[in-house]
Amino acid sequence: MERIAEHLVEPAPSLRVLNINSRHPIHTLDIPPAFFGGSFPSLRTLLMEEVSSFSGPHTFPSVTSLTLSTNSHVRLDTTSLLNTLGRLPSLESVSIEFRSLWVPTPIIGDRTVTLQNLRKMSLSTNSTGDACMGPILCGLHLPKLERLKIHSGHTLESNGPFFPSSFPNLLPNFSELPKATITFGSGSFTLQFRSGYQHTLDIFVGRRSSDKETRRVLGGLPLRSVRSLAVGPTERADREFLFGMLEAMDGVEDLEVGGDWTGLLRFWREGREWERLCPALCKLRVCCGEVHVLELAAFEGARRDAGLPLTATHGLREEGD
DSSP states (O other), X not given: OHHHHHHOOSOOTTOOEEEEEEEEEEEEEEOOTTGGGGOOTTOOEEEEEEEEEEESSOOOTTOOEEEEEOOSSSOOBHHHHHHHHHTOXXXXXXXXXXXXXXXXXXXXXXXXXXXXXXXXXXXXXXXXXXXXXXXXXXXXEOTTOOXXXXXXXXXXXXXXXXXXXXXXXXXXXXXXXXXEEEEEOSSOEEXXXXXXXXXXXXXXXXXXXXXXXXXXXXXXXXXGGOOEEEEOOOOGGGHHHHHHHHHHOTTOOEEEEESOOHHHHHHHHTTTTTTTSSTTXXXXXXXXXXXXXXXXXXXXXXXXXXXXXXXXXXXXXOTTO
């Protein structure tokens, strides 16, 4: 690939899309000084397949979109990946697919790359879900980011500190996340957050581990800023995991739950650890079938007897709904 680049020496004033697709995996592509004569003023889109990063004297100030699929056969060098992003100062959209099966190397030094114009960012693992993501969020300052999507077929805890304690400062649009949704799948879960200005953060984790480990990984997120939480249908095995998440989201005031939640209602009805779990809760909506109405009534009565400022409402499923 480097030998091909050495022969591309003529200026390319009209080049808008550059697609580098290597059949042989490249860790760091060295782009020579004479690449396209150092002139590619119209280049907007950069696509890189099986190339984890690139080096050389060039920056690409006109590139606004980057799609990168990292090298699958070597350990990802997170610092090199950050240096690559630093050579693309005008990026508006970034999509990175992580393919390496090894845990990425940590970031060396305290360098922070600022991408002033970045609006959308997608980080995902390969389709088989066995790759590990790099902890690149630790080194990125994204003041205008509007949408962040993270899709991991693996557990997050082995993939580095996705959400460091500095997360609210590095991504100021996500310093508060008042709305959240948790949806459970077969061994997986999805977290969706919305800021007050409708900026979105979507996290999919294909292999759920303990709530303690998950909360450790999510620790840099402003979970305590969540005020409204919706929880989709879940299996009984998911409840302890959910209780752990609710403990971390101790500012929730409005909670909506769906599915078979008899056990959850009994948990609260009996008052176990109520002060620790959702101490700010003042409104609960349970979307359930008629079979659960008595549980809901008992729950409402128990909270009223305890003097807690909580109202509970239920929705009955209509025929054919």
